[in-house]
Amino acid sequence: MKRFLLxxxxxxxxxxxxxxxxxxxxxxxxAVNPYEGDADAIESGxxxxxxxxxxxxxxxxxxxxxxxxxxxDVWMRQPSDEMIFNVIKFGRRGTMMSPxxxxxxxxxxxxxxxxxxxxxxxxxxxxx
Amino acid sequence: MHVRKQTSTGISxxxxxxxxxxxxxxxxxxxxxxxxxxxxxxxxxxKESNNWLMAGRDYSGTRFSPLKQINTGNVKKLVPVxxxxxxxxxxxxxxxxxxxxxxxxxxxxxxxxxxxxxNGSMLWQYHHPLPEEVGKFMCCDVGNRGAxxxxxxxFYATPDSHxxxxxxxxxxxxxxxxxxxxxxxxxxxVAPLIVKGKVVxxxxxxxxxxxxxxxxxxxxxGKQAWRTYTIPGPGEFGHDTWGNTDPDxxxxxxxxxxxxxxxxxxxxxxxxxxxxxxxxxxxxxxxxDNLYTNxxxxxxxxxxxxxxHYQYTPWDVWDYDGNNETILADIDGKKVWLHGDRNGYxxxxxxxxxxxxWGKEISKVNWSTGFTPEGRPIVNPEKVTNYDRKVTNxxxxxxxxxxxxxxxYHPQLQMVFVPSREICVDLLAGPSERExxxxxxxxxxxxxxxxxGQFVAFDAKSGEKKWTVTAPSPFTSGVxxxxxxxxxxxxxxxxxxxxDARGGKTLWSYQTGSGIVGSPIAFSVDGKQYxxxxxxxxxxxxxxxxxxxGGAPHLKDNRKGGYLTVxxxxx
Numbered sequence: 001m002k003r004f005l006l007x008x009x010x011x012x013x014x015x016x017x018x019x020x021x022x023x024x025x026x027x028x029x030x031a032v033n034p035y036e037g038d039a040d041a042i043e044s045g046x047x048x049x050x051x052x053x054x055x056x057x058x059x060x061x062x063x064x065x066x067x068x069x070x071x072x073d074v075w076m077r078q079p080s081d082e083m084i085f086n087v088i089k090f091g092r093r094g095t096m097m098s099p100x101x102x103x104x105x106x107x108x109x110x111x112x113x114x115x116x117x118x119x120x121x122x123x124x125x126x127x128x
Numbered sequence: 129m130h131v132r133k134q135t136s137t138g139i140s141x142x143x144x145x146x147x148x149x150x151x152x153x154x155x156x157x158x159x160x161x162x163x164x165x166x167x168x169x170x171x172x173x174x175k176e177s178n179n180w181l182m183a184g185r186d187y188s189g190t191r192f193s194p195l196k197q198i199n200t201g202n203v204k205k206l207v208p209v210x211x212x213x214x215x216x217x218x219x220x221x222x223x224x225x226x227x228x229x230x231x232x233x234x235x236x237x238x239x240x241x242x243x244x245x246x247n248g249s250m251l252w253q254y255h256h257p258l259p260e261e262v263g264k265f266m267c268c269d270v271g272n273r274g275a276x277x278x279x280x281x282x283f284y285a286t287p288d289s290h291x292x293x294x295x296x297x298x299x300x301x302x303x304x305x306x307x308x309x310x311x312x313x314x315x316x317x318v319a320p321l322i323v324k325g326k327v328v329x330x331x332x333x334x335x336x337x338x339x340x341x342x343x344x345x346x347x348x349x350g351k352q353a354w355r356t357y358t359i360p361g362p363g364e365f366g367h368d369t370w371g372n373t374d375p376d377x378x379x380x381x382x383x384x385x386x387x388x389x390x391x392x393x394x395x396x397x398x399x400x401x402x403x404x405x406x407x408x409x410x411x412x413x414x415x416x417d418n419l420y421t422n423x424x425x426x427x428x429x430x431x432x433x434x435x436x437h438y439q440y441t442p443w444d445v446w447d448y449d450g451n452n453e454t455i456l457a458d459i460d461g462k463k464v465w466l467h468g469d470r471n472g473y474x475x476x477x478x479x480x481x482x483x484x485x486w487g488k489e490i491s492k493v494n495w496s497t498g499f500t501p502e503g504r505p506i507v508n509p510e511k512v513t514n515y516d517r518k519v520t521n522x523x524x525x526x527x528x529x530x531x532x533x534x535x536x537y538h539p540q541l542q543m544v545f546v547p548s549r550e551i552c553v554d555l556l557a558g559p560s561e562r563e564x565x566x567x568x569x570x571x572x573x574x575x576x577x578x579x580x581g582q583f584v585a586f587d588a589k590s591g592e593k594k595w596t597v598t599a600p601s602p603f604t605s606g607v608x609x610x611x612x613x614x615x616x617x618x619x620x621x622x623x624x625x626x627x628d629a630r631g632g633k634t635l636w637s638y639q640t641g642s643g644i645v646g647s648p649i650a651f652s653v654d655g656k657q658y659x660x661x662x663x664x665x666x667x668x669x670x671x672x673x674x675x676x677x678g679g680a681p682h683l684k685d686n687r688k689g690g691y692l693t694v695x696x697x698x699x
Contacts, residue, residue: 056267056335056567060574065670066269069684091260094216094237098264123676 031082035107035114044108045115052103054112057096062119067096071119084113160244160251162297163228165277170322171393178652182388183223183274183319184534185649188456189390191536192609193650197657198697199612203626203636206659206695210248214239214690219271219645220664223319223534223606224692226651227277232296233692234272234319236664238286242299246653248694252299256286263287265313265565267335268668271645273388274319276327278347283327285316291329291345303350307343312564314338318386323398323429326353330385334403334421334449335569337380337562342389342400342425344432354432358383358402358420365434366419374413380562381414382406383421387451387532391429392463392479398429399465399479403451404444407560408526410570412514417442422450424467426482436482440469441505445512445557446495447526454479455537455544459589466537466588468530468546471495471505472523474586488591490530490584491550492523518556518573525553525576525679527602527671534647536607536615537588538629544588545615545629549602551579551671551679576671576679583607583617585632595632601672601680605661606647616659618644620672620683624661624693642689658696664689 035041049055049062057067064070079087088109091099100109169176173186177194185191198206214220214235224233231245238256243249263270266287275284281293281302289308294301307329308314313336321328326344333340344353359381360366370378382405389400405414405421422441425434440450447470454465456479464485467475472493476485484503496505513519528549535546558572581602585594605618615629620643626636643665650659665686672683 051566053264053567056569059670059674061675063676064673064684066267066666066668069673069676071676091263093260096218096263096266096270098261100264102261 031085033081033085033110033113035110036081036117038114041111041114042118045111045113048104048108048112049115052100062116070116071123081113081117084116085109088112160230161228162230162280164279165227166279167324170278178226179228180224180226180649180651182225182276182321184388184390184453187391187393188537189388189453189534190455190539191534191607191647192538194611195650195652195657196610196612197652198610198614198650198659200614200628200635202697203612203614205698206626206636206638207698208638208693209658209696210694212241212243212248212250212692214241214664214692216690217664217666217688218690219269219666220662220690221271221273221317221646221667222662223274223647224649224660224662225275225277226649229653230296231660232275232277232282233662234275234284235690236269236271236666238270238272240275240282240284240294242282242296245651245658254294254299254301256290256292258286259288259310262310262315265310265336266315266332267567269666271317271667273317273386276320276322278322278327281347283320283322283347285318285320285329287315287317289314289316289331291316291320291327291350293347293350305345305350307352312336312338314340316386319388321388321391322347323391326429328389328398328400328429330387330389330400332384332386334382334384334406335408335567337406337564337568338382339379340383340385342385342427342432344429356425356427356432356434358385358425360419369416369419371413371415373415377414380406381418381421384449384451387453387534390454390456390465392456395463395480396429397435397479398427399454399456400425400427401451401454401467404447404449407568407570408447409445409513409555410557410560411443411445412557413560415443418444422448424454424465424477426479438477438482438484438503440467440473440475441471446471446522446555449526452530452532453534455535457537457539457588459542466544468535470524470526470528470531472529474530474544474546474591476588476591486591488586490546490548491528491582492552494521494523513555513557515557515559515572518554520554521552521577522555523552524549525551525671527551531602531604533604533645534606536609538609538615540611541629542588543594543629544586545607545609545617546584546586547603547605547607547617548582548584549579549679550582551602552577574674575677576674578677578681579679581619583627585615585629597627597632597634601683605644608648608650608659610650616648616661618648618661618663620644620665620680620686622663622687622689624648624663638693638695640693641691642687656696658694660692660694662692664691
């Protein structure tokens with residue numbers, strides 16, 4: 001019985017306890033942004049950034065408000081694209097960061113990742 | 129729901145022995161009482177020197193403690209005696225309460241705790257299960273500003289708009305009612321106020337298209353007693369102040385009420401302030417005074433009916449969000465309220481009729497050039513933005529002046545102590561995109577200028593500034609004053625400081641470990657005085673580092689936290 005409960009507990013931890021699997025969006029170990037550097041995706045991401053109110057917490061240019069600055073090198077210990085994707089999709093439990101899986105499909109989330117990355121690149125280029 | 133009771137419940141209502149704390153050699157058994165909180169106790173809260181019975185300490189909202197064991201002569205001997213972790217990060221906006229040695233303290237993310245106020249031992253905790261997505265519908269963090277106590281219950285509001293009554297002895301839920309739809313950004317952070325057997329609360333959500341309200345519930349059952357919308361409906365006085373270009377402007381005009389009100393029993397009047405209109409900065413389609421936004425309402429506590437009001441910022445296009453507290457004071461034989469506003473002015477208003485007495489600058493003010501004799505601000509047209517007009521160096525920025533963190537009134541000195549800042553902003557309004565549950569700010573560009581913090585003491589009789597202490601960052605805590613001649617305040621860096629209330633000299637300081645955005649209190653147990661302060665940086669901090677610049681850019685990556693530190697004198 002104890003072993004069964006332990007196994008059940010492990011399963012719940014792995015699945016987040018709610019049937020969701022907050023790991024790779026593609027099921028692979030390291031998902032790659034299919035829209036990396038794509039100008040149309042960046043433009044779409046910019047529009048989505050306002051439409052779903054990312055700007056309300058992270059500011060209009062993603063340099064931080066209630067939420068953290070998304071354009072510098074220290075944010076979340078230099079996350080991979082996949083980590084950013086998962087945080088947008090599934091949120092960060094116990095923080096202000098809500099899941100956006102009901103507002104955005106996977107393509108739209110990748111567009112947002114592209115936009116955030118572009119802002120980071122622009123900031124570096126400015127030497128800011 | 130998630131109650132973890134760590135000790136046994138008592139057999140009588142008056143006394144329950146809940147924990148025996150062994151403190152090494154000579155340890156004594158600690159007894160915890162759950163004294164019923166009566167109407168008489170609340171009405172005389174100012175005289176309850178041991179206790180802190182409501183967010184503002186008393187119905188006047190003074191945040192003044194008559195305790196003086198800790199005073200200007202010995203405050204340098206103040207040391208931490210216990211601390212308590214909330215187990216969560218983000219904005220710790222709370223004011224703890226203390227009733228006869230038991231502390232009730234809320235935290236971010238919907239938690240409340242009962243703690244032995246002598247040593248920090250937890251008696252029980254309750255974690256309201258929050259929907260994962262609620263943060264998406266809150267502009268300024270998943271915070272909470274405190275609880276209320278009455279008889280055998282403790283009450284608090286949650287981000288997803290529940291009002292909950294818990295048994296003070298056990299932490300078990302007595303009732304739990306939902307008063308609004310959080311998925312449309314109707315949320316709650318307010319510390320409730322108990323008035324005449326009702327628990328009064330107010331809504332958050334004016335950064336979204338909402339129509340908000342103040343509401344009273346029966347303390348025994350949670351049943352609604354009255355609800356007063358802060359924006360008048362058709363046929364009501366003030367309904368015609370929302371312009372004629374958008375027939376629905378009033379339906380989505382915001383008007384939050386998340387700062388606890390005050391109550392004058394003699395006048396039987398409840399005073400409750402109302403915040404900004406929505407959209408915050410875009411006034412294009414709400415031309416008019418936008419009643420009752422940025423006003424204090426005088427209400428009948430039995431019915432919620434509005435008796436009169438005073439409006440601080442008509443047609444707000446600066447997001448001056450005037451829902452700050454009103455402190456009731458009797459000065460020179462006159463019954464007044466004192467109100468420090470984000471629009472930069474400190475006000476003295478006749479609380480028998482809402483008439484303006486004076487308004488004095490807390491910080492630099494240039495959106496207004498003064499007041500008409502009736503007390504209406506004279507707007508400087510050079511500082512009014514629209515879609516085609518960026519205005520620069522608007523002072524103060526949206527956070528003040530005085531931000532939401534409550535000030536304190538010292539009745540013996542007749543002085544008021546205001547946590548403040550000197551920060552200005554450039555603004556360009558932008559078209560609004562109204563959609564329920566989505567931000568609707570009406571701003572295209574905002575750039576906060578680098579500024580500094582200040583802690584300002586005023587003579588409440590004349591409005592004259594008595595002293596000002598400046599600091600690199602704004603003072604972001606609430607203020608506590610005491611009969612020991614002290615004024616306590618805290619900073620985003622986590623410094624908790626004691627000042628000589630008369631002269632402003634810094635007498636003591638302690639680094640709490642995280643930014644202070646909650647409010648300190650004083651209480652006494654077994655003849656020993658304590659000072660408590662919550663710390664945990666969070667909330668709307670865009671003013672500090674917006675766009676990588678901001679009013680206090682050194683606060684970027686400021687440390688989060690979530691704890692309470694309690695101090696006493698060394699023996």
